[in-house]
Amino acid sequence: MARAAPILDGRAVAADLTARVAADVADLAAWGVTPGLAVVLVGEDPASQVYVRRKVAETRRVGMRSIEHRLPASTDQDTLLRLVDAVNRDPEVHGILVQLPLPAQIDAAAVLDAIDPRKDVDGFHPVNVGRLSIGGGLIPCTPLGCMMLLDQIISDFRGLNAVVIGKSNIVGKPVALLLLDRECTVTVTHILTRGLPEIARRADILVVAAGSPGLVRGDWIKPGAVVIDVGINRITDANGKSRLVGDVAADEAGHAAWLTPVPGGVGPMTIACLLSNTASAARAGLRRQAA
Numbered sequence: 001m002a003r004a005a006p007i008l009d010g011r012a013v014a015a016d017l018t019a020r021v022a023a024d025v026a027d028l029a030a031w032g033v034t035p036g037l038a039v040v041l042v043g044e045d046p047a048s049q050v051y052v053r054r055k056v057a058e059t060r061r062v063g064m065r066s067i068e069h070r071l072p073a074s075t076d077q078d079t080l081l082r083l084v085d086a087v088n089r090d091p092e093v094h095g096i097l098v099q100l101p102l103p104a105q106i107d108a109a110a111v112l113d114a115i116d117p118r119k120d121v122d123g124f125h126p127v128n129v130g131r132l133s134i135g136g137g138l139i140p141c142t143p144l145g146c147m148m149l150l151d152q153i154i155s156d157f158r159g160l161n162a163v164v165i166g167k168s169n170i171v172g173k174p175v176a177l178l179l180l181d182r183e184c185t186v187t188v189t190h191i192l193t194r195g196l197p198e199i200a201r202r203a204d205i206l207v208v209a210a211g212s213p214g215l216v217r218g219d220w221i222k223p224g225a226v227v228i229d230v231g232i233n234r235i236t237d238a239n240g241k242s243r244l245v246g247d248v249a250a251d252e253a254g255h256a257a258w259l260t261p262v263p264g265g266v267g268p269m270t271i272a273c274l275l276s277n278t279a280s281a282a283r284a285g286l287r288r289q290a291a
């Protein structure tokens with residue numbers, strides 16, 4: 001049996017962050033503020049339904065207000081934009097999350113553009129995307145969660161080689177900017193990058209967000225590397241059983257210094273960071289009122 005890599009336990013780190021958010025929510029209550037998160041789900045995508053159910057449950061668990069809007073798959077663009085406008089104006093809503101993907105008839109970019117950047121707890125609005133590159137703004141939840149996991153084990157990022165596999169707006173691009181901000185030497189790659197295994201092998205920090213089960217094999221990983229597996233892929237194994245696997249072949253990664261498991265790694269961090277961003281947005285609103 002192959003040696004397993006030490007596990008960087010996202011559930012434990014997320015529980016810690018969630019407890020801190022709950023304390024912050026209790027503190028905000030003294031100012032008469034209950035942070036509110038509006039979640040908009042359009043259609044019946046099964047994975048989105050699972051994610052939204054978890055987000056709503058965690059929001060309530062920390063004492064925040066959860067406002068759910070479920071719309072049919074046939075919803076048109078104008079209807080969705082009107083809803084976004086209403087939640088933008090609602091003083092009890094401090095954070096807004098429109099679950100992606102949206103049905104094909106809806107222009108997702110136009111919907112994200114319509115969200116008030118101060119309530120954009122996903123960090124997907126162009127204003128927050130721009131702020132990320134110069135510092136500040138609301139940071140997308142999954143990249144923020146990746147950085148918090150890395151902070152558990154790395155105290156000085158300066159000069160480390162970080163390789164990101166994946167170039168999405170949700171994970172790859174923002175996590176690359178965050179690593180650059182810590183003065184890593186960052187290489188952003190994707191599934192079509194030539195010589196990807198050799199590039200990955202140079203990484204002290206390897207962040208994999210390619211959406212490709214088992215893409216990263218053992219010989220892509222430098223001994224002693226820290227590997228953050230962002231992939232969440234549902235596969236059916238040879239016995240016909242369905243299970244979640246990451247983008248890293250975990251059973252070949254025993255020589256990594258640390259590996260985030262799937263499930264139980266980055267996933268719980270994404271939700272904890274969503275709660276943290278919502279509490280931050282509520283606090284920023286309170287500061288604006290006081291000013």
Ligand code: GUN
Nearest residue numbers: 097098099100101122141
């Ligand atoms: N779909 C997959 N990941 C995300 C996310 O982080 N936020 C939203 N809104 N939708 C998603």
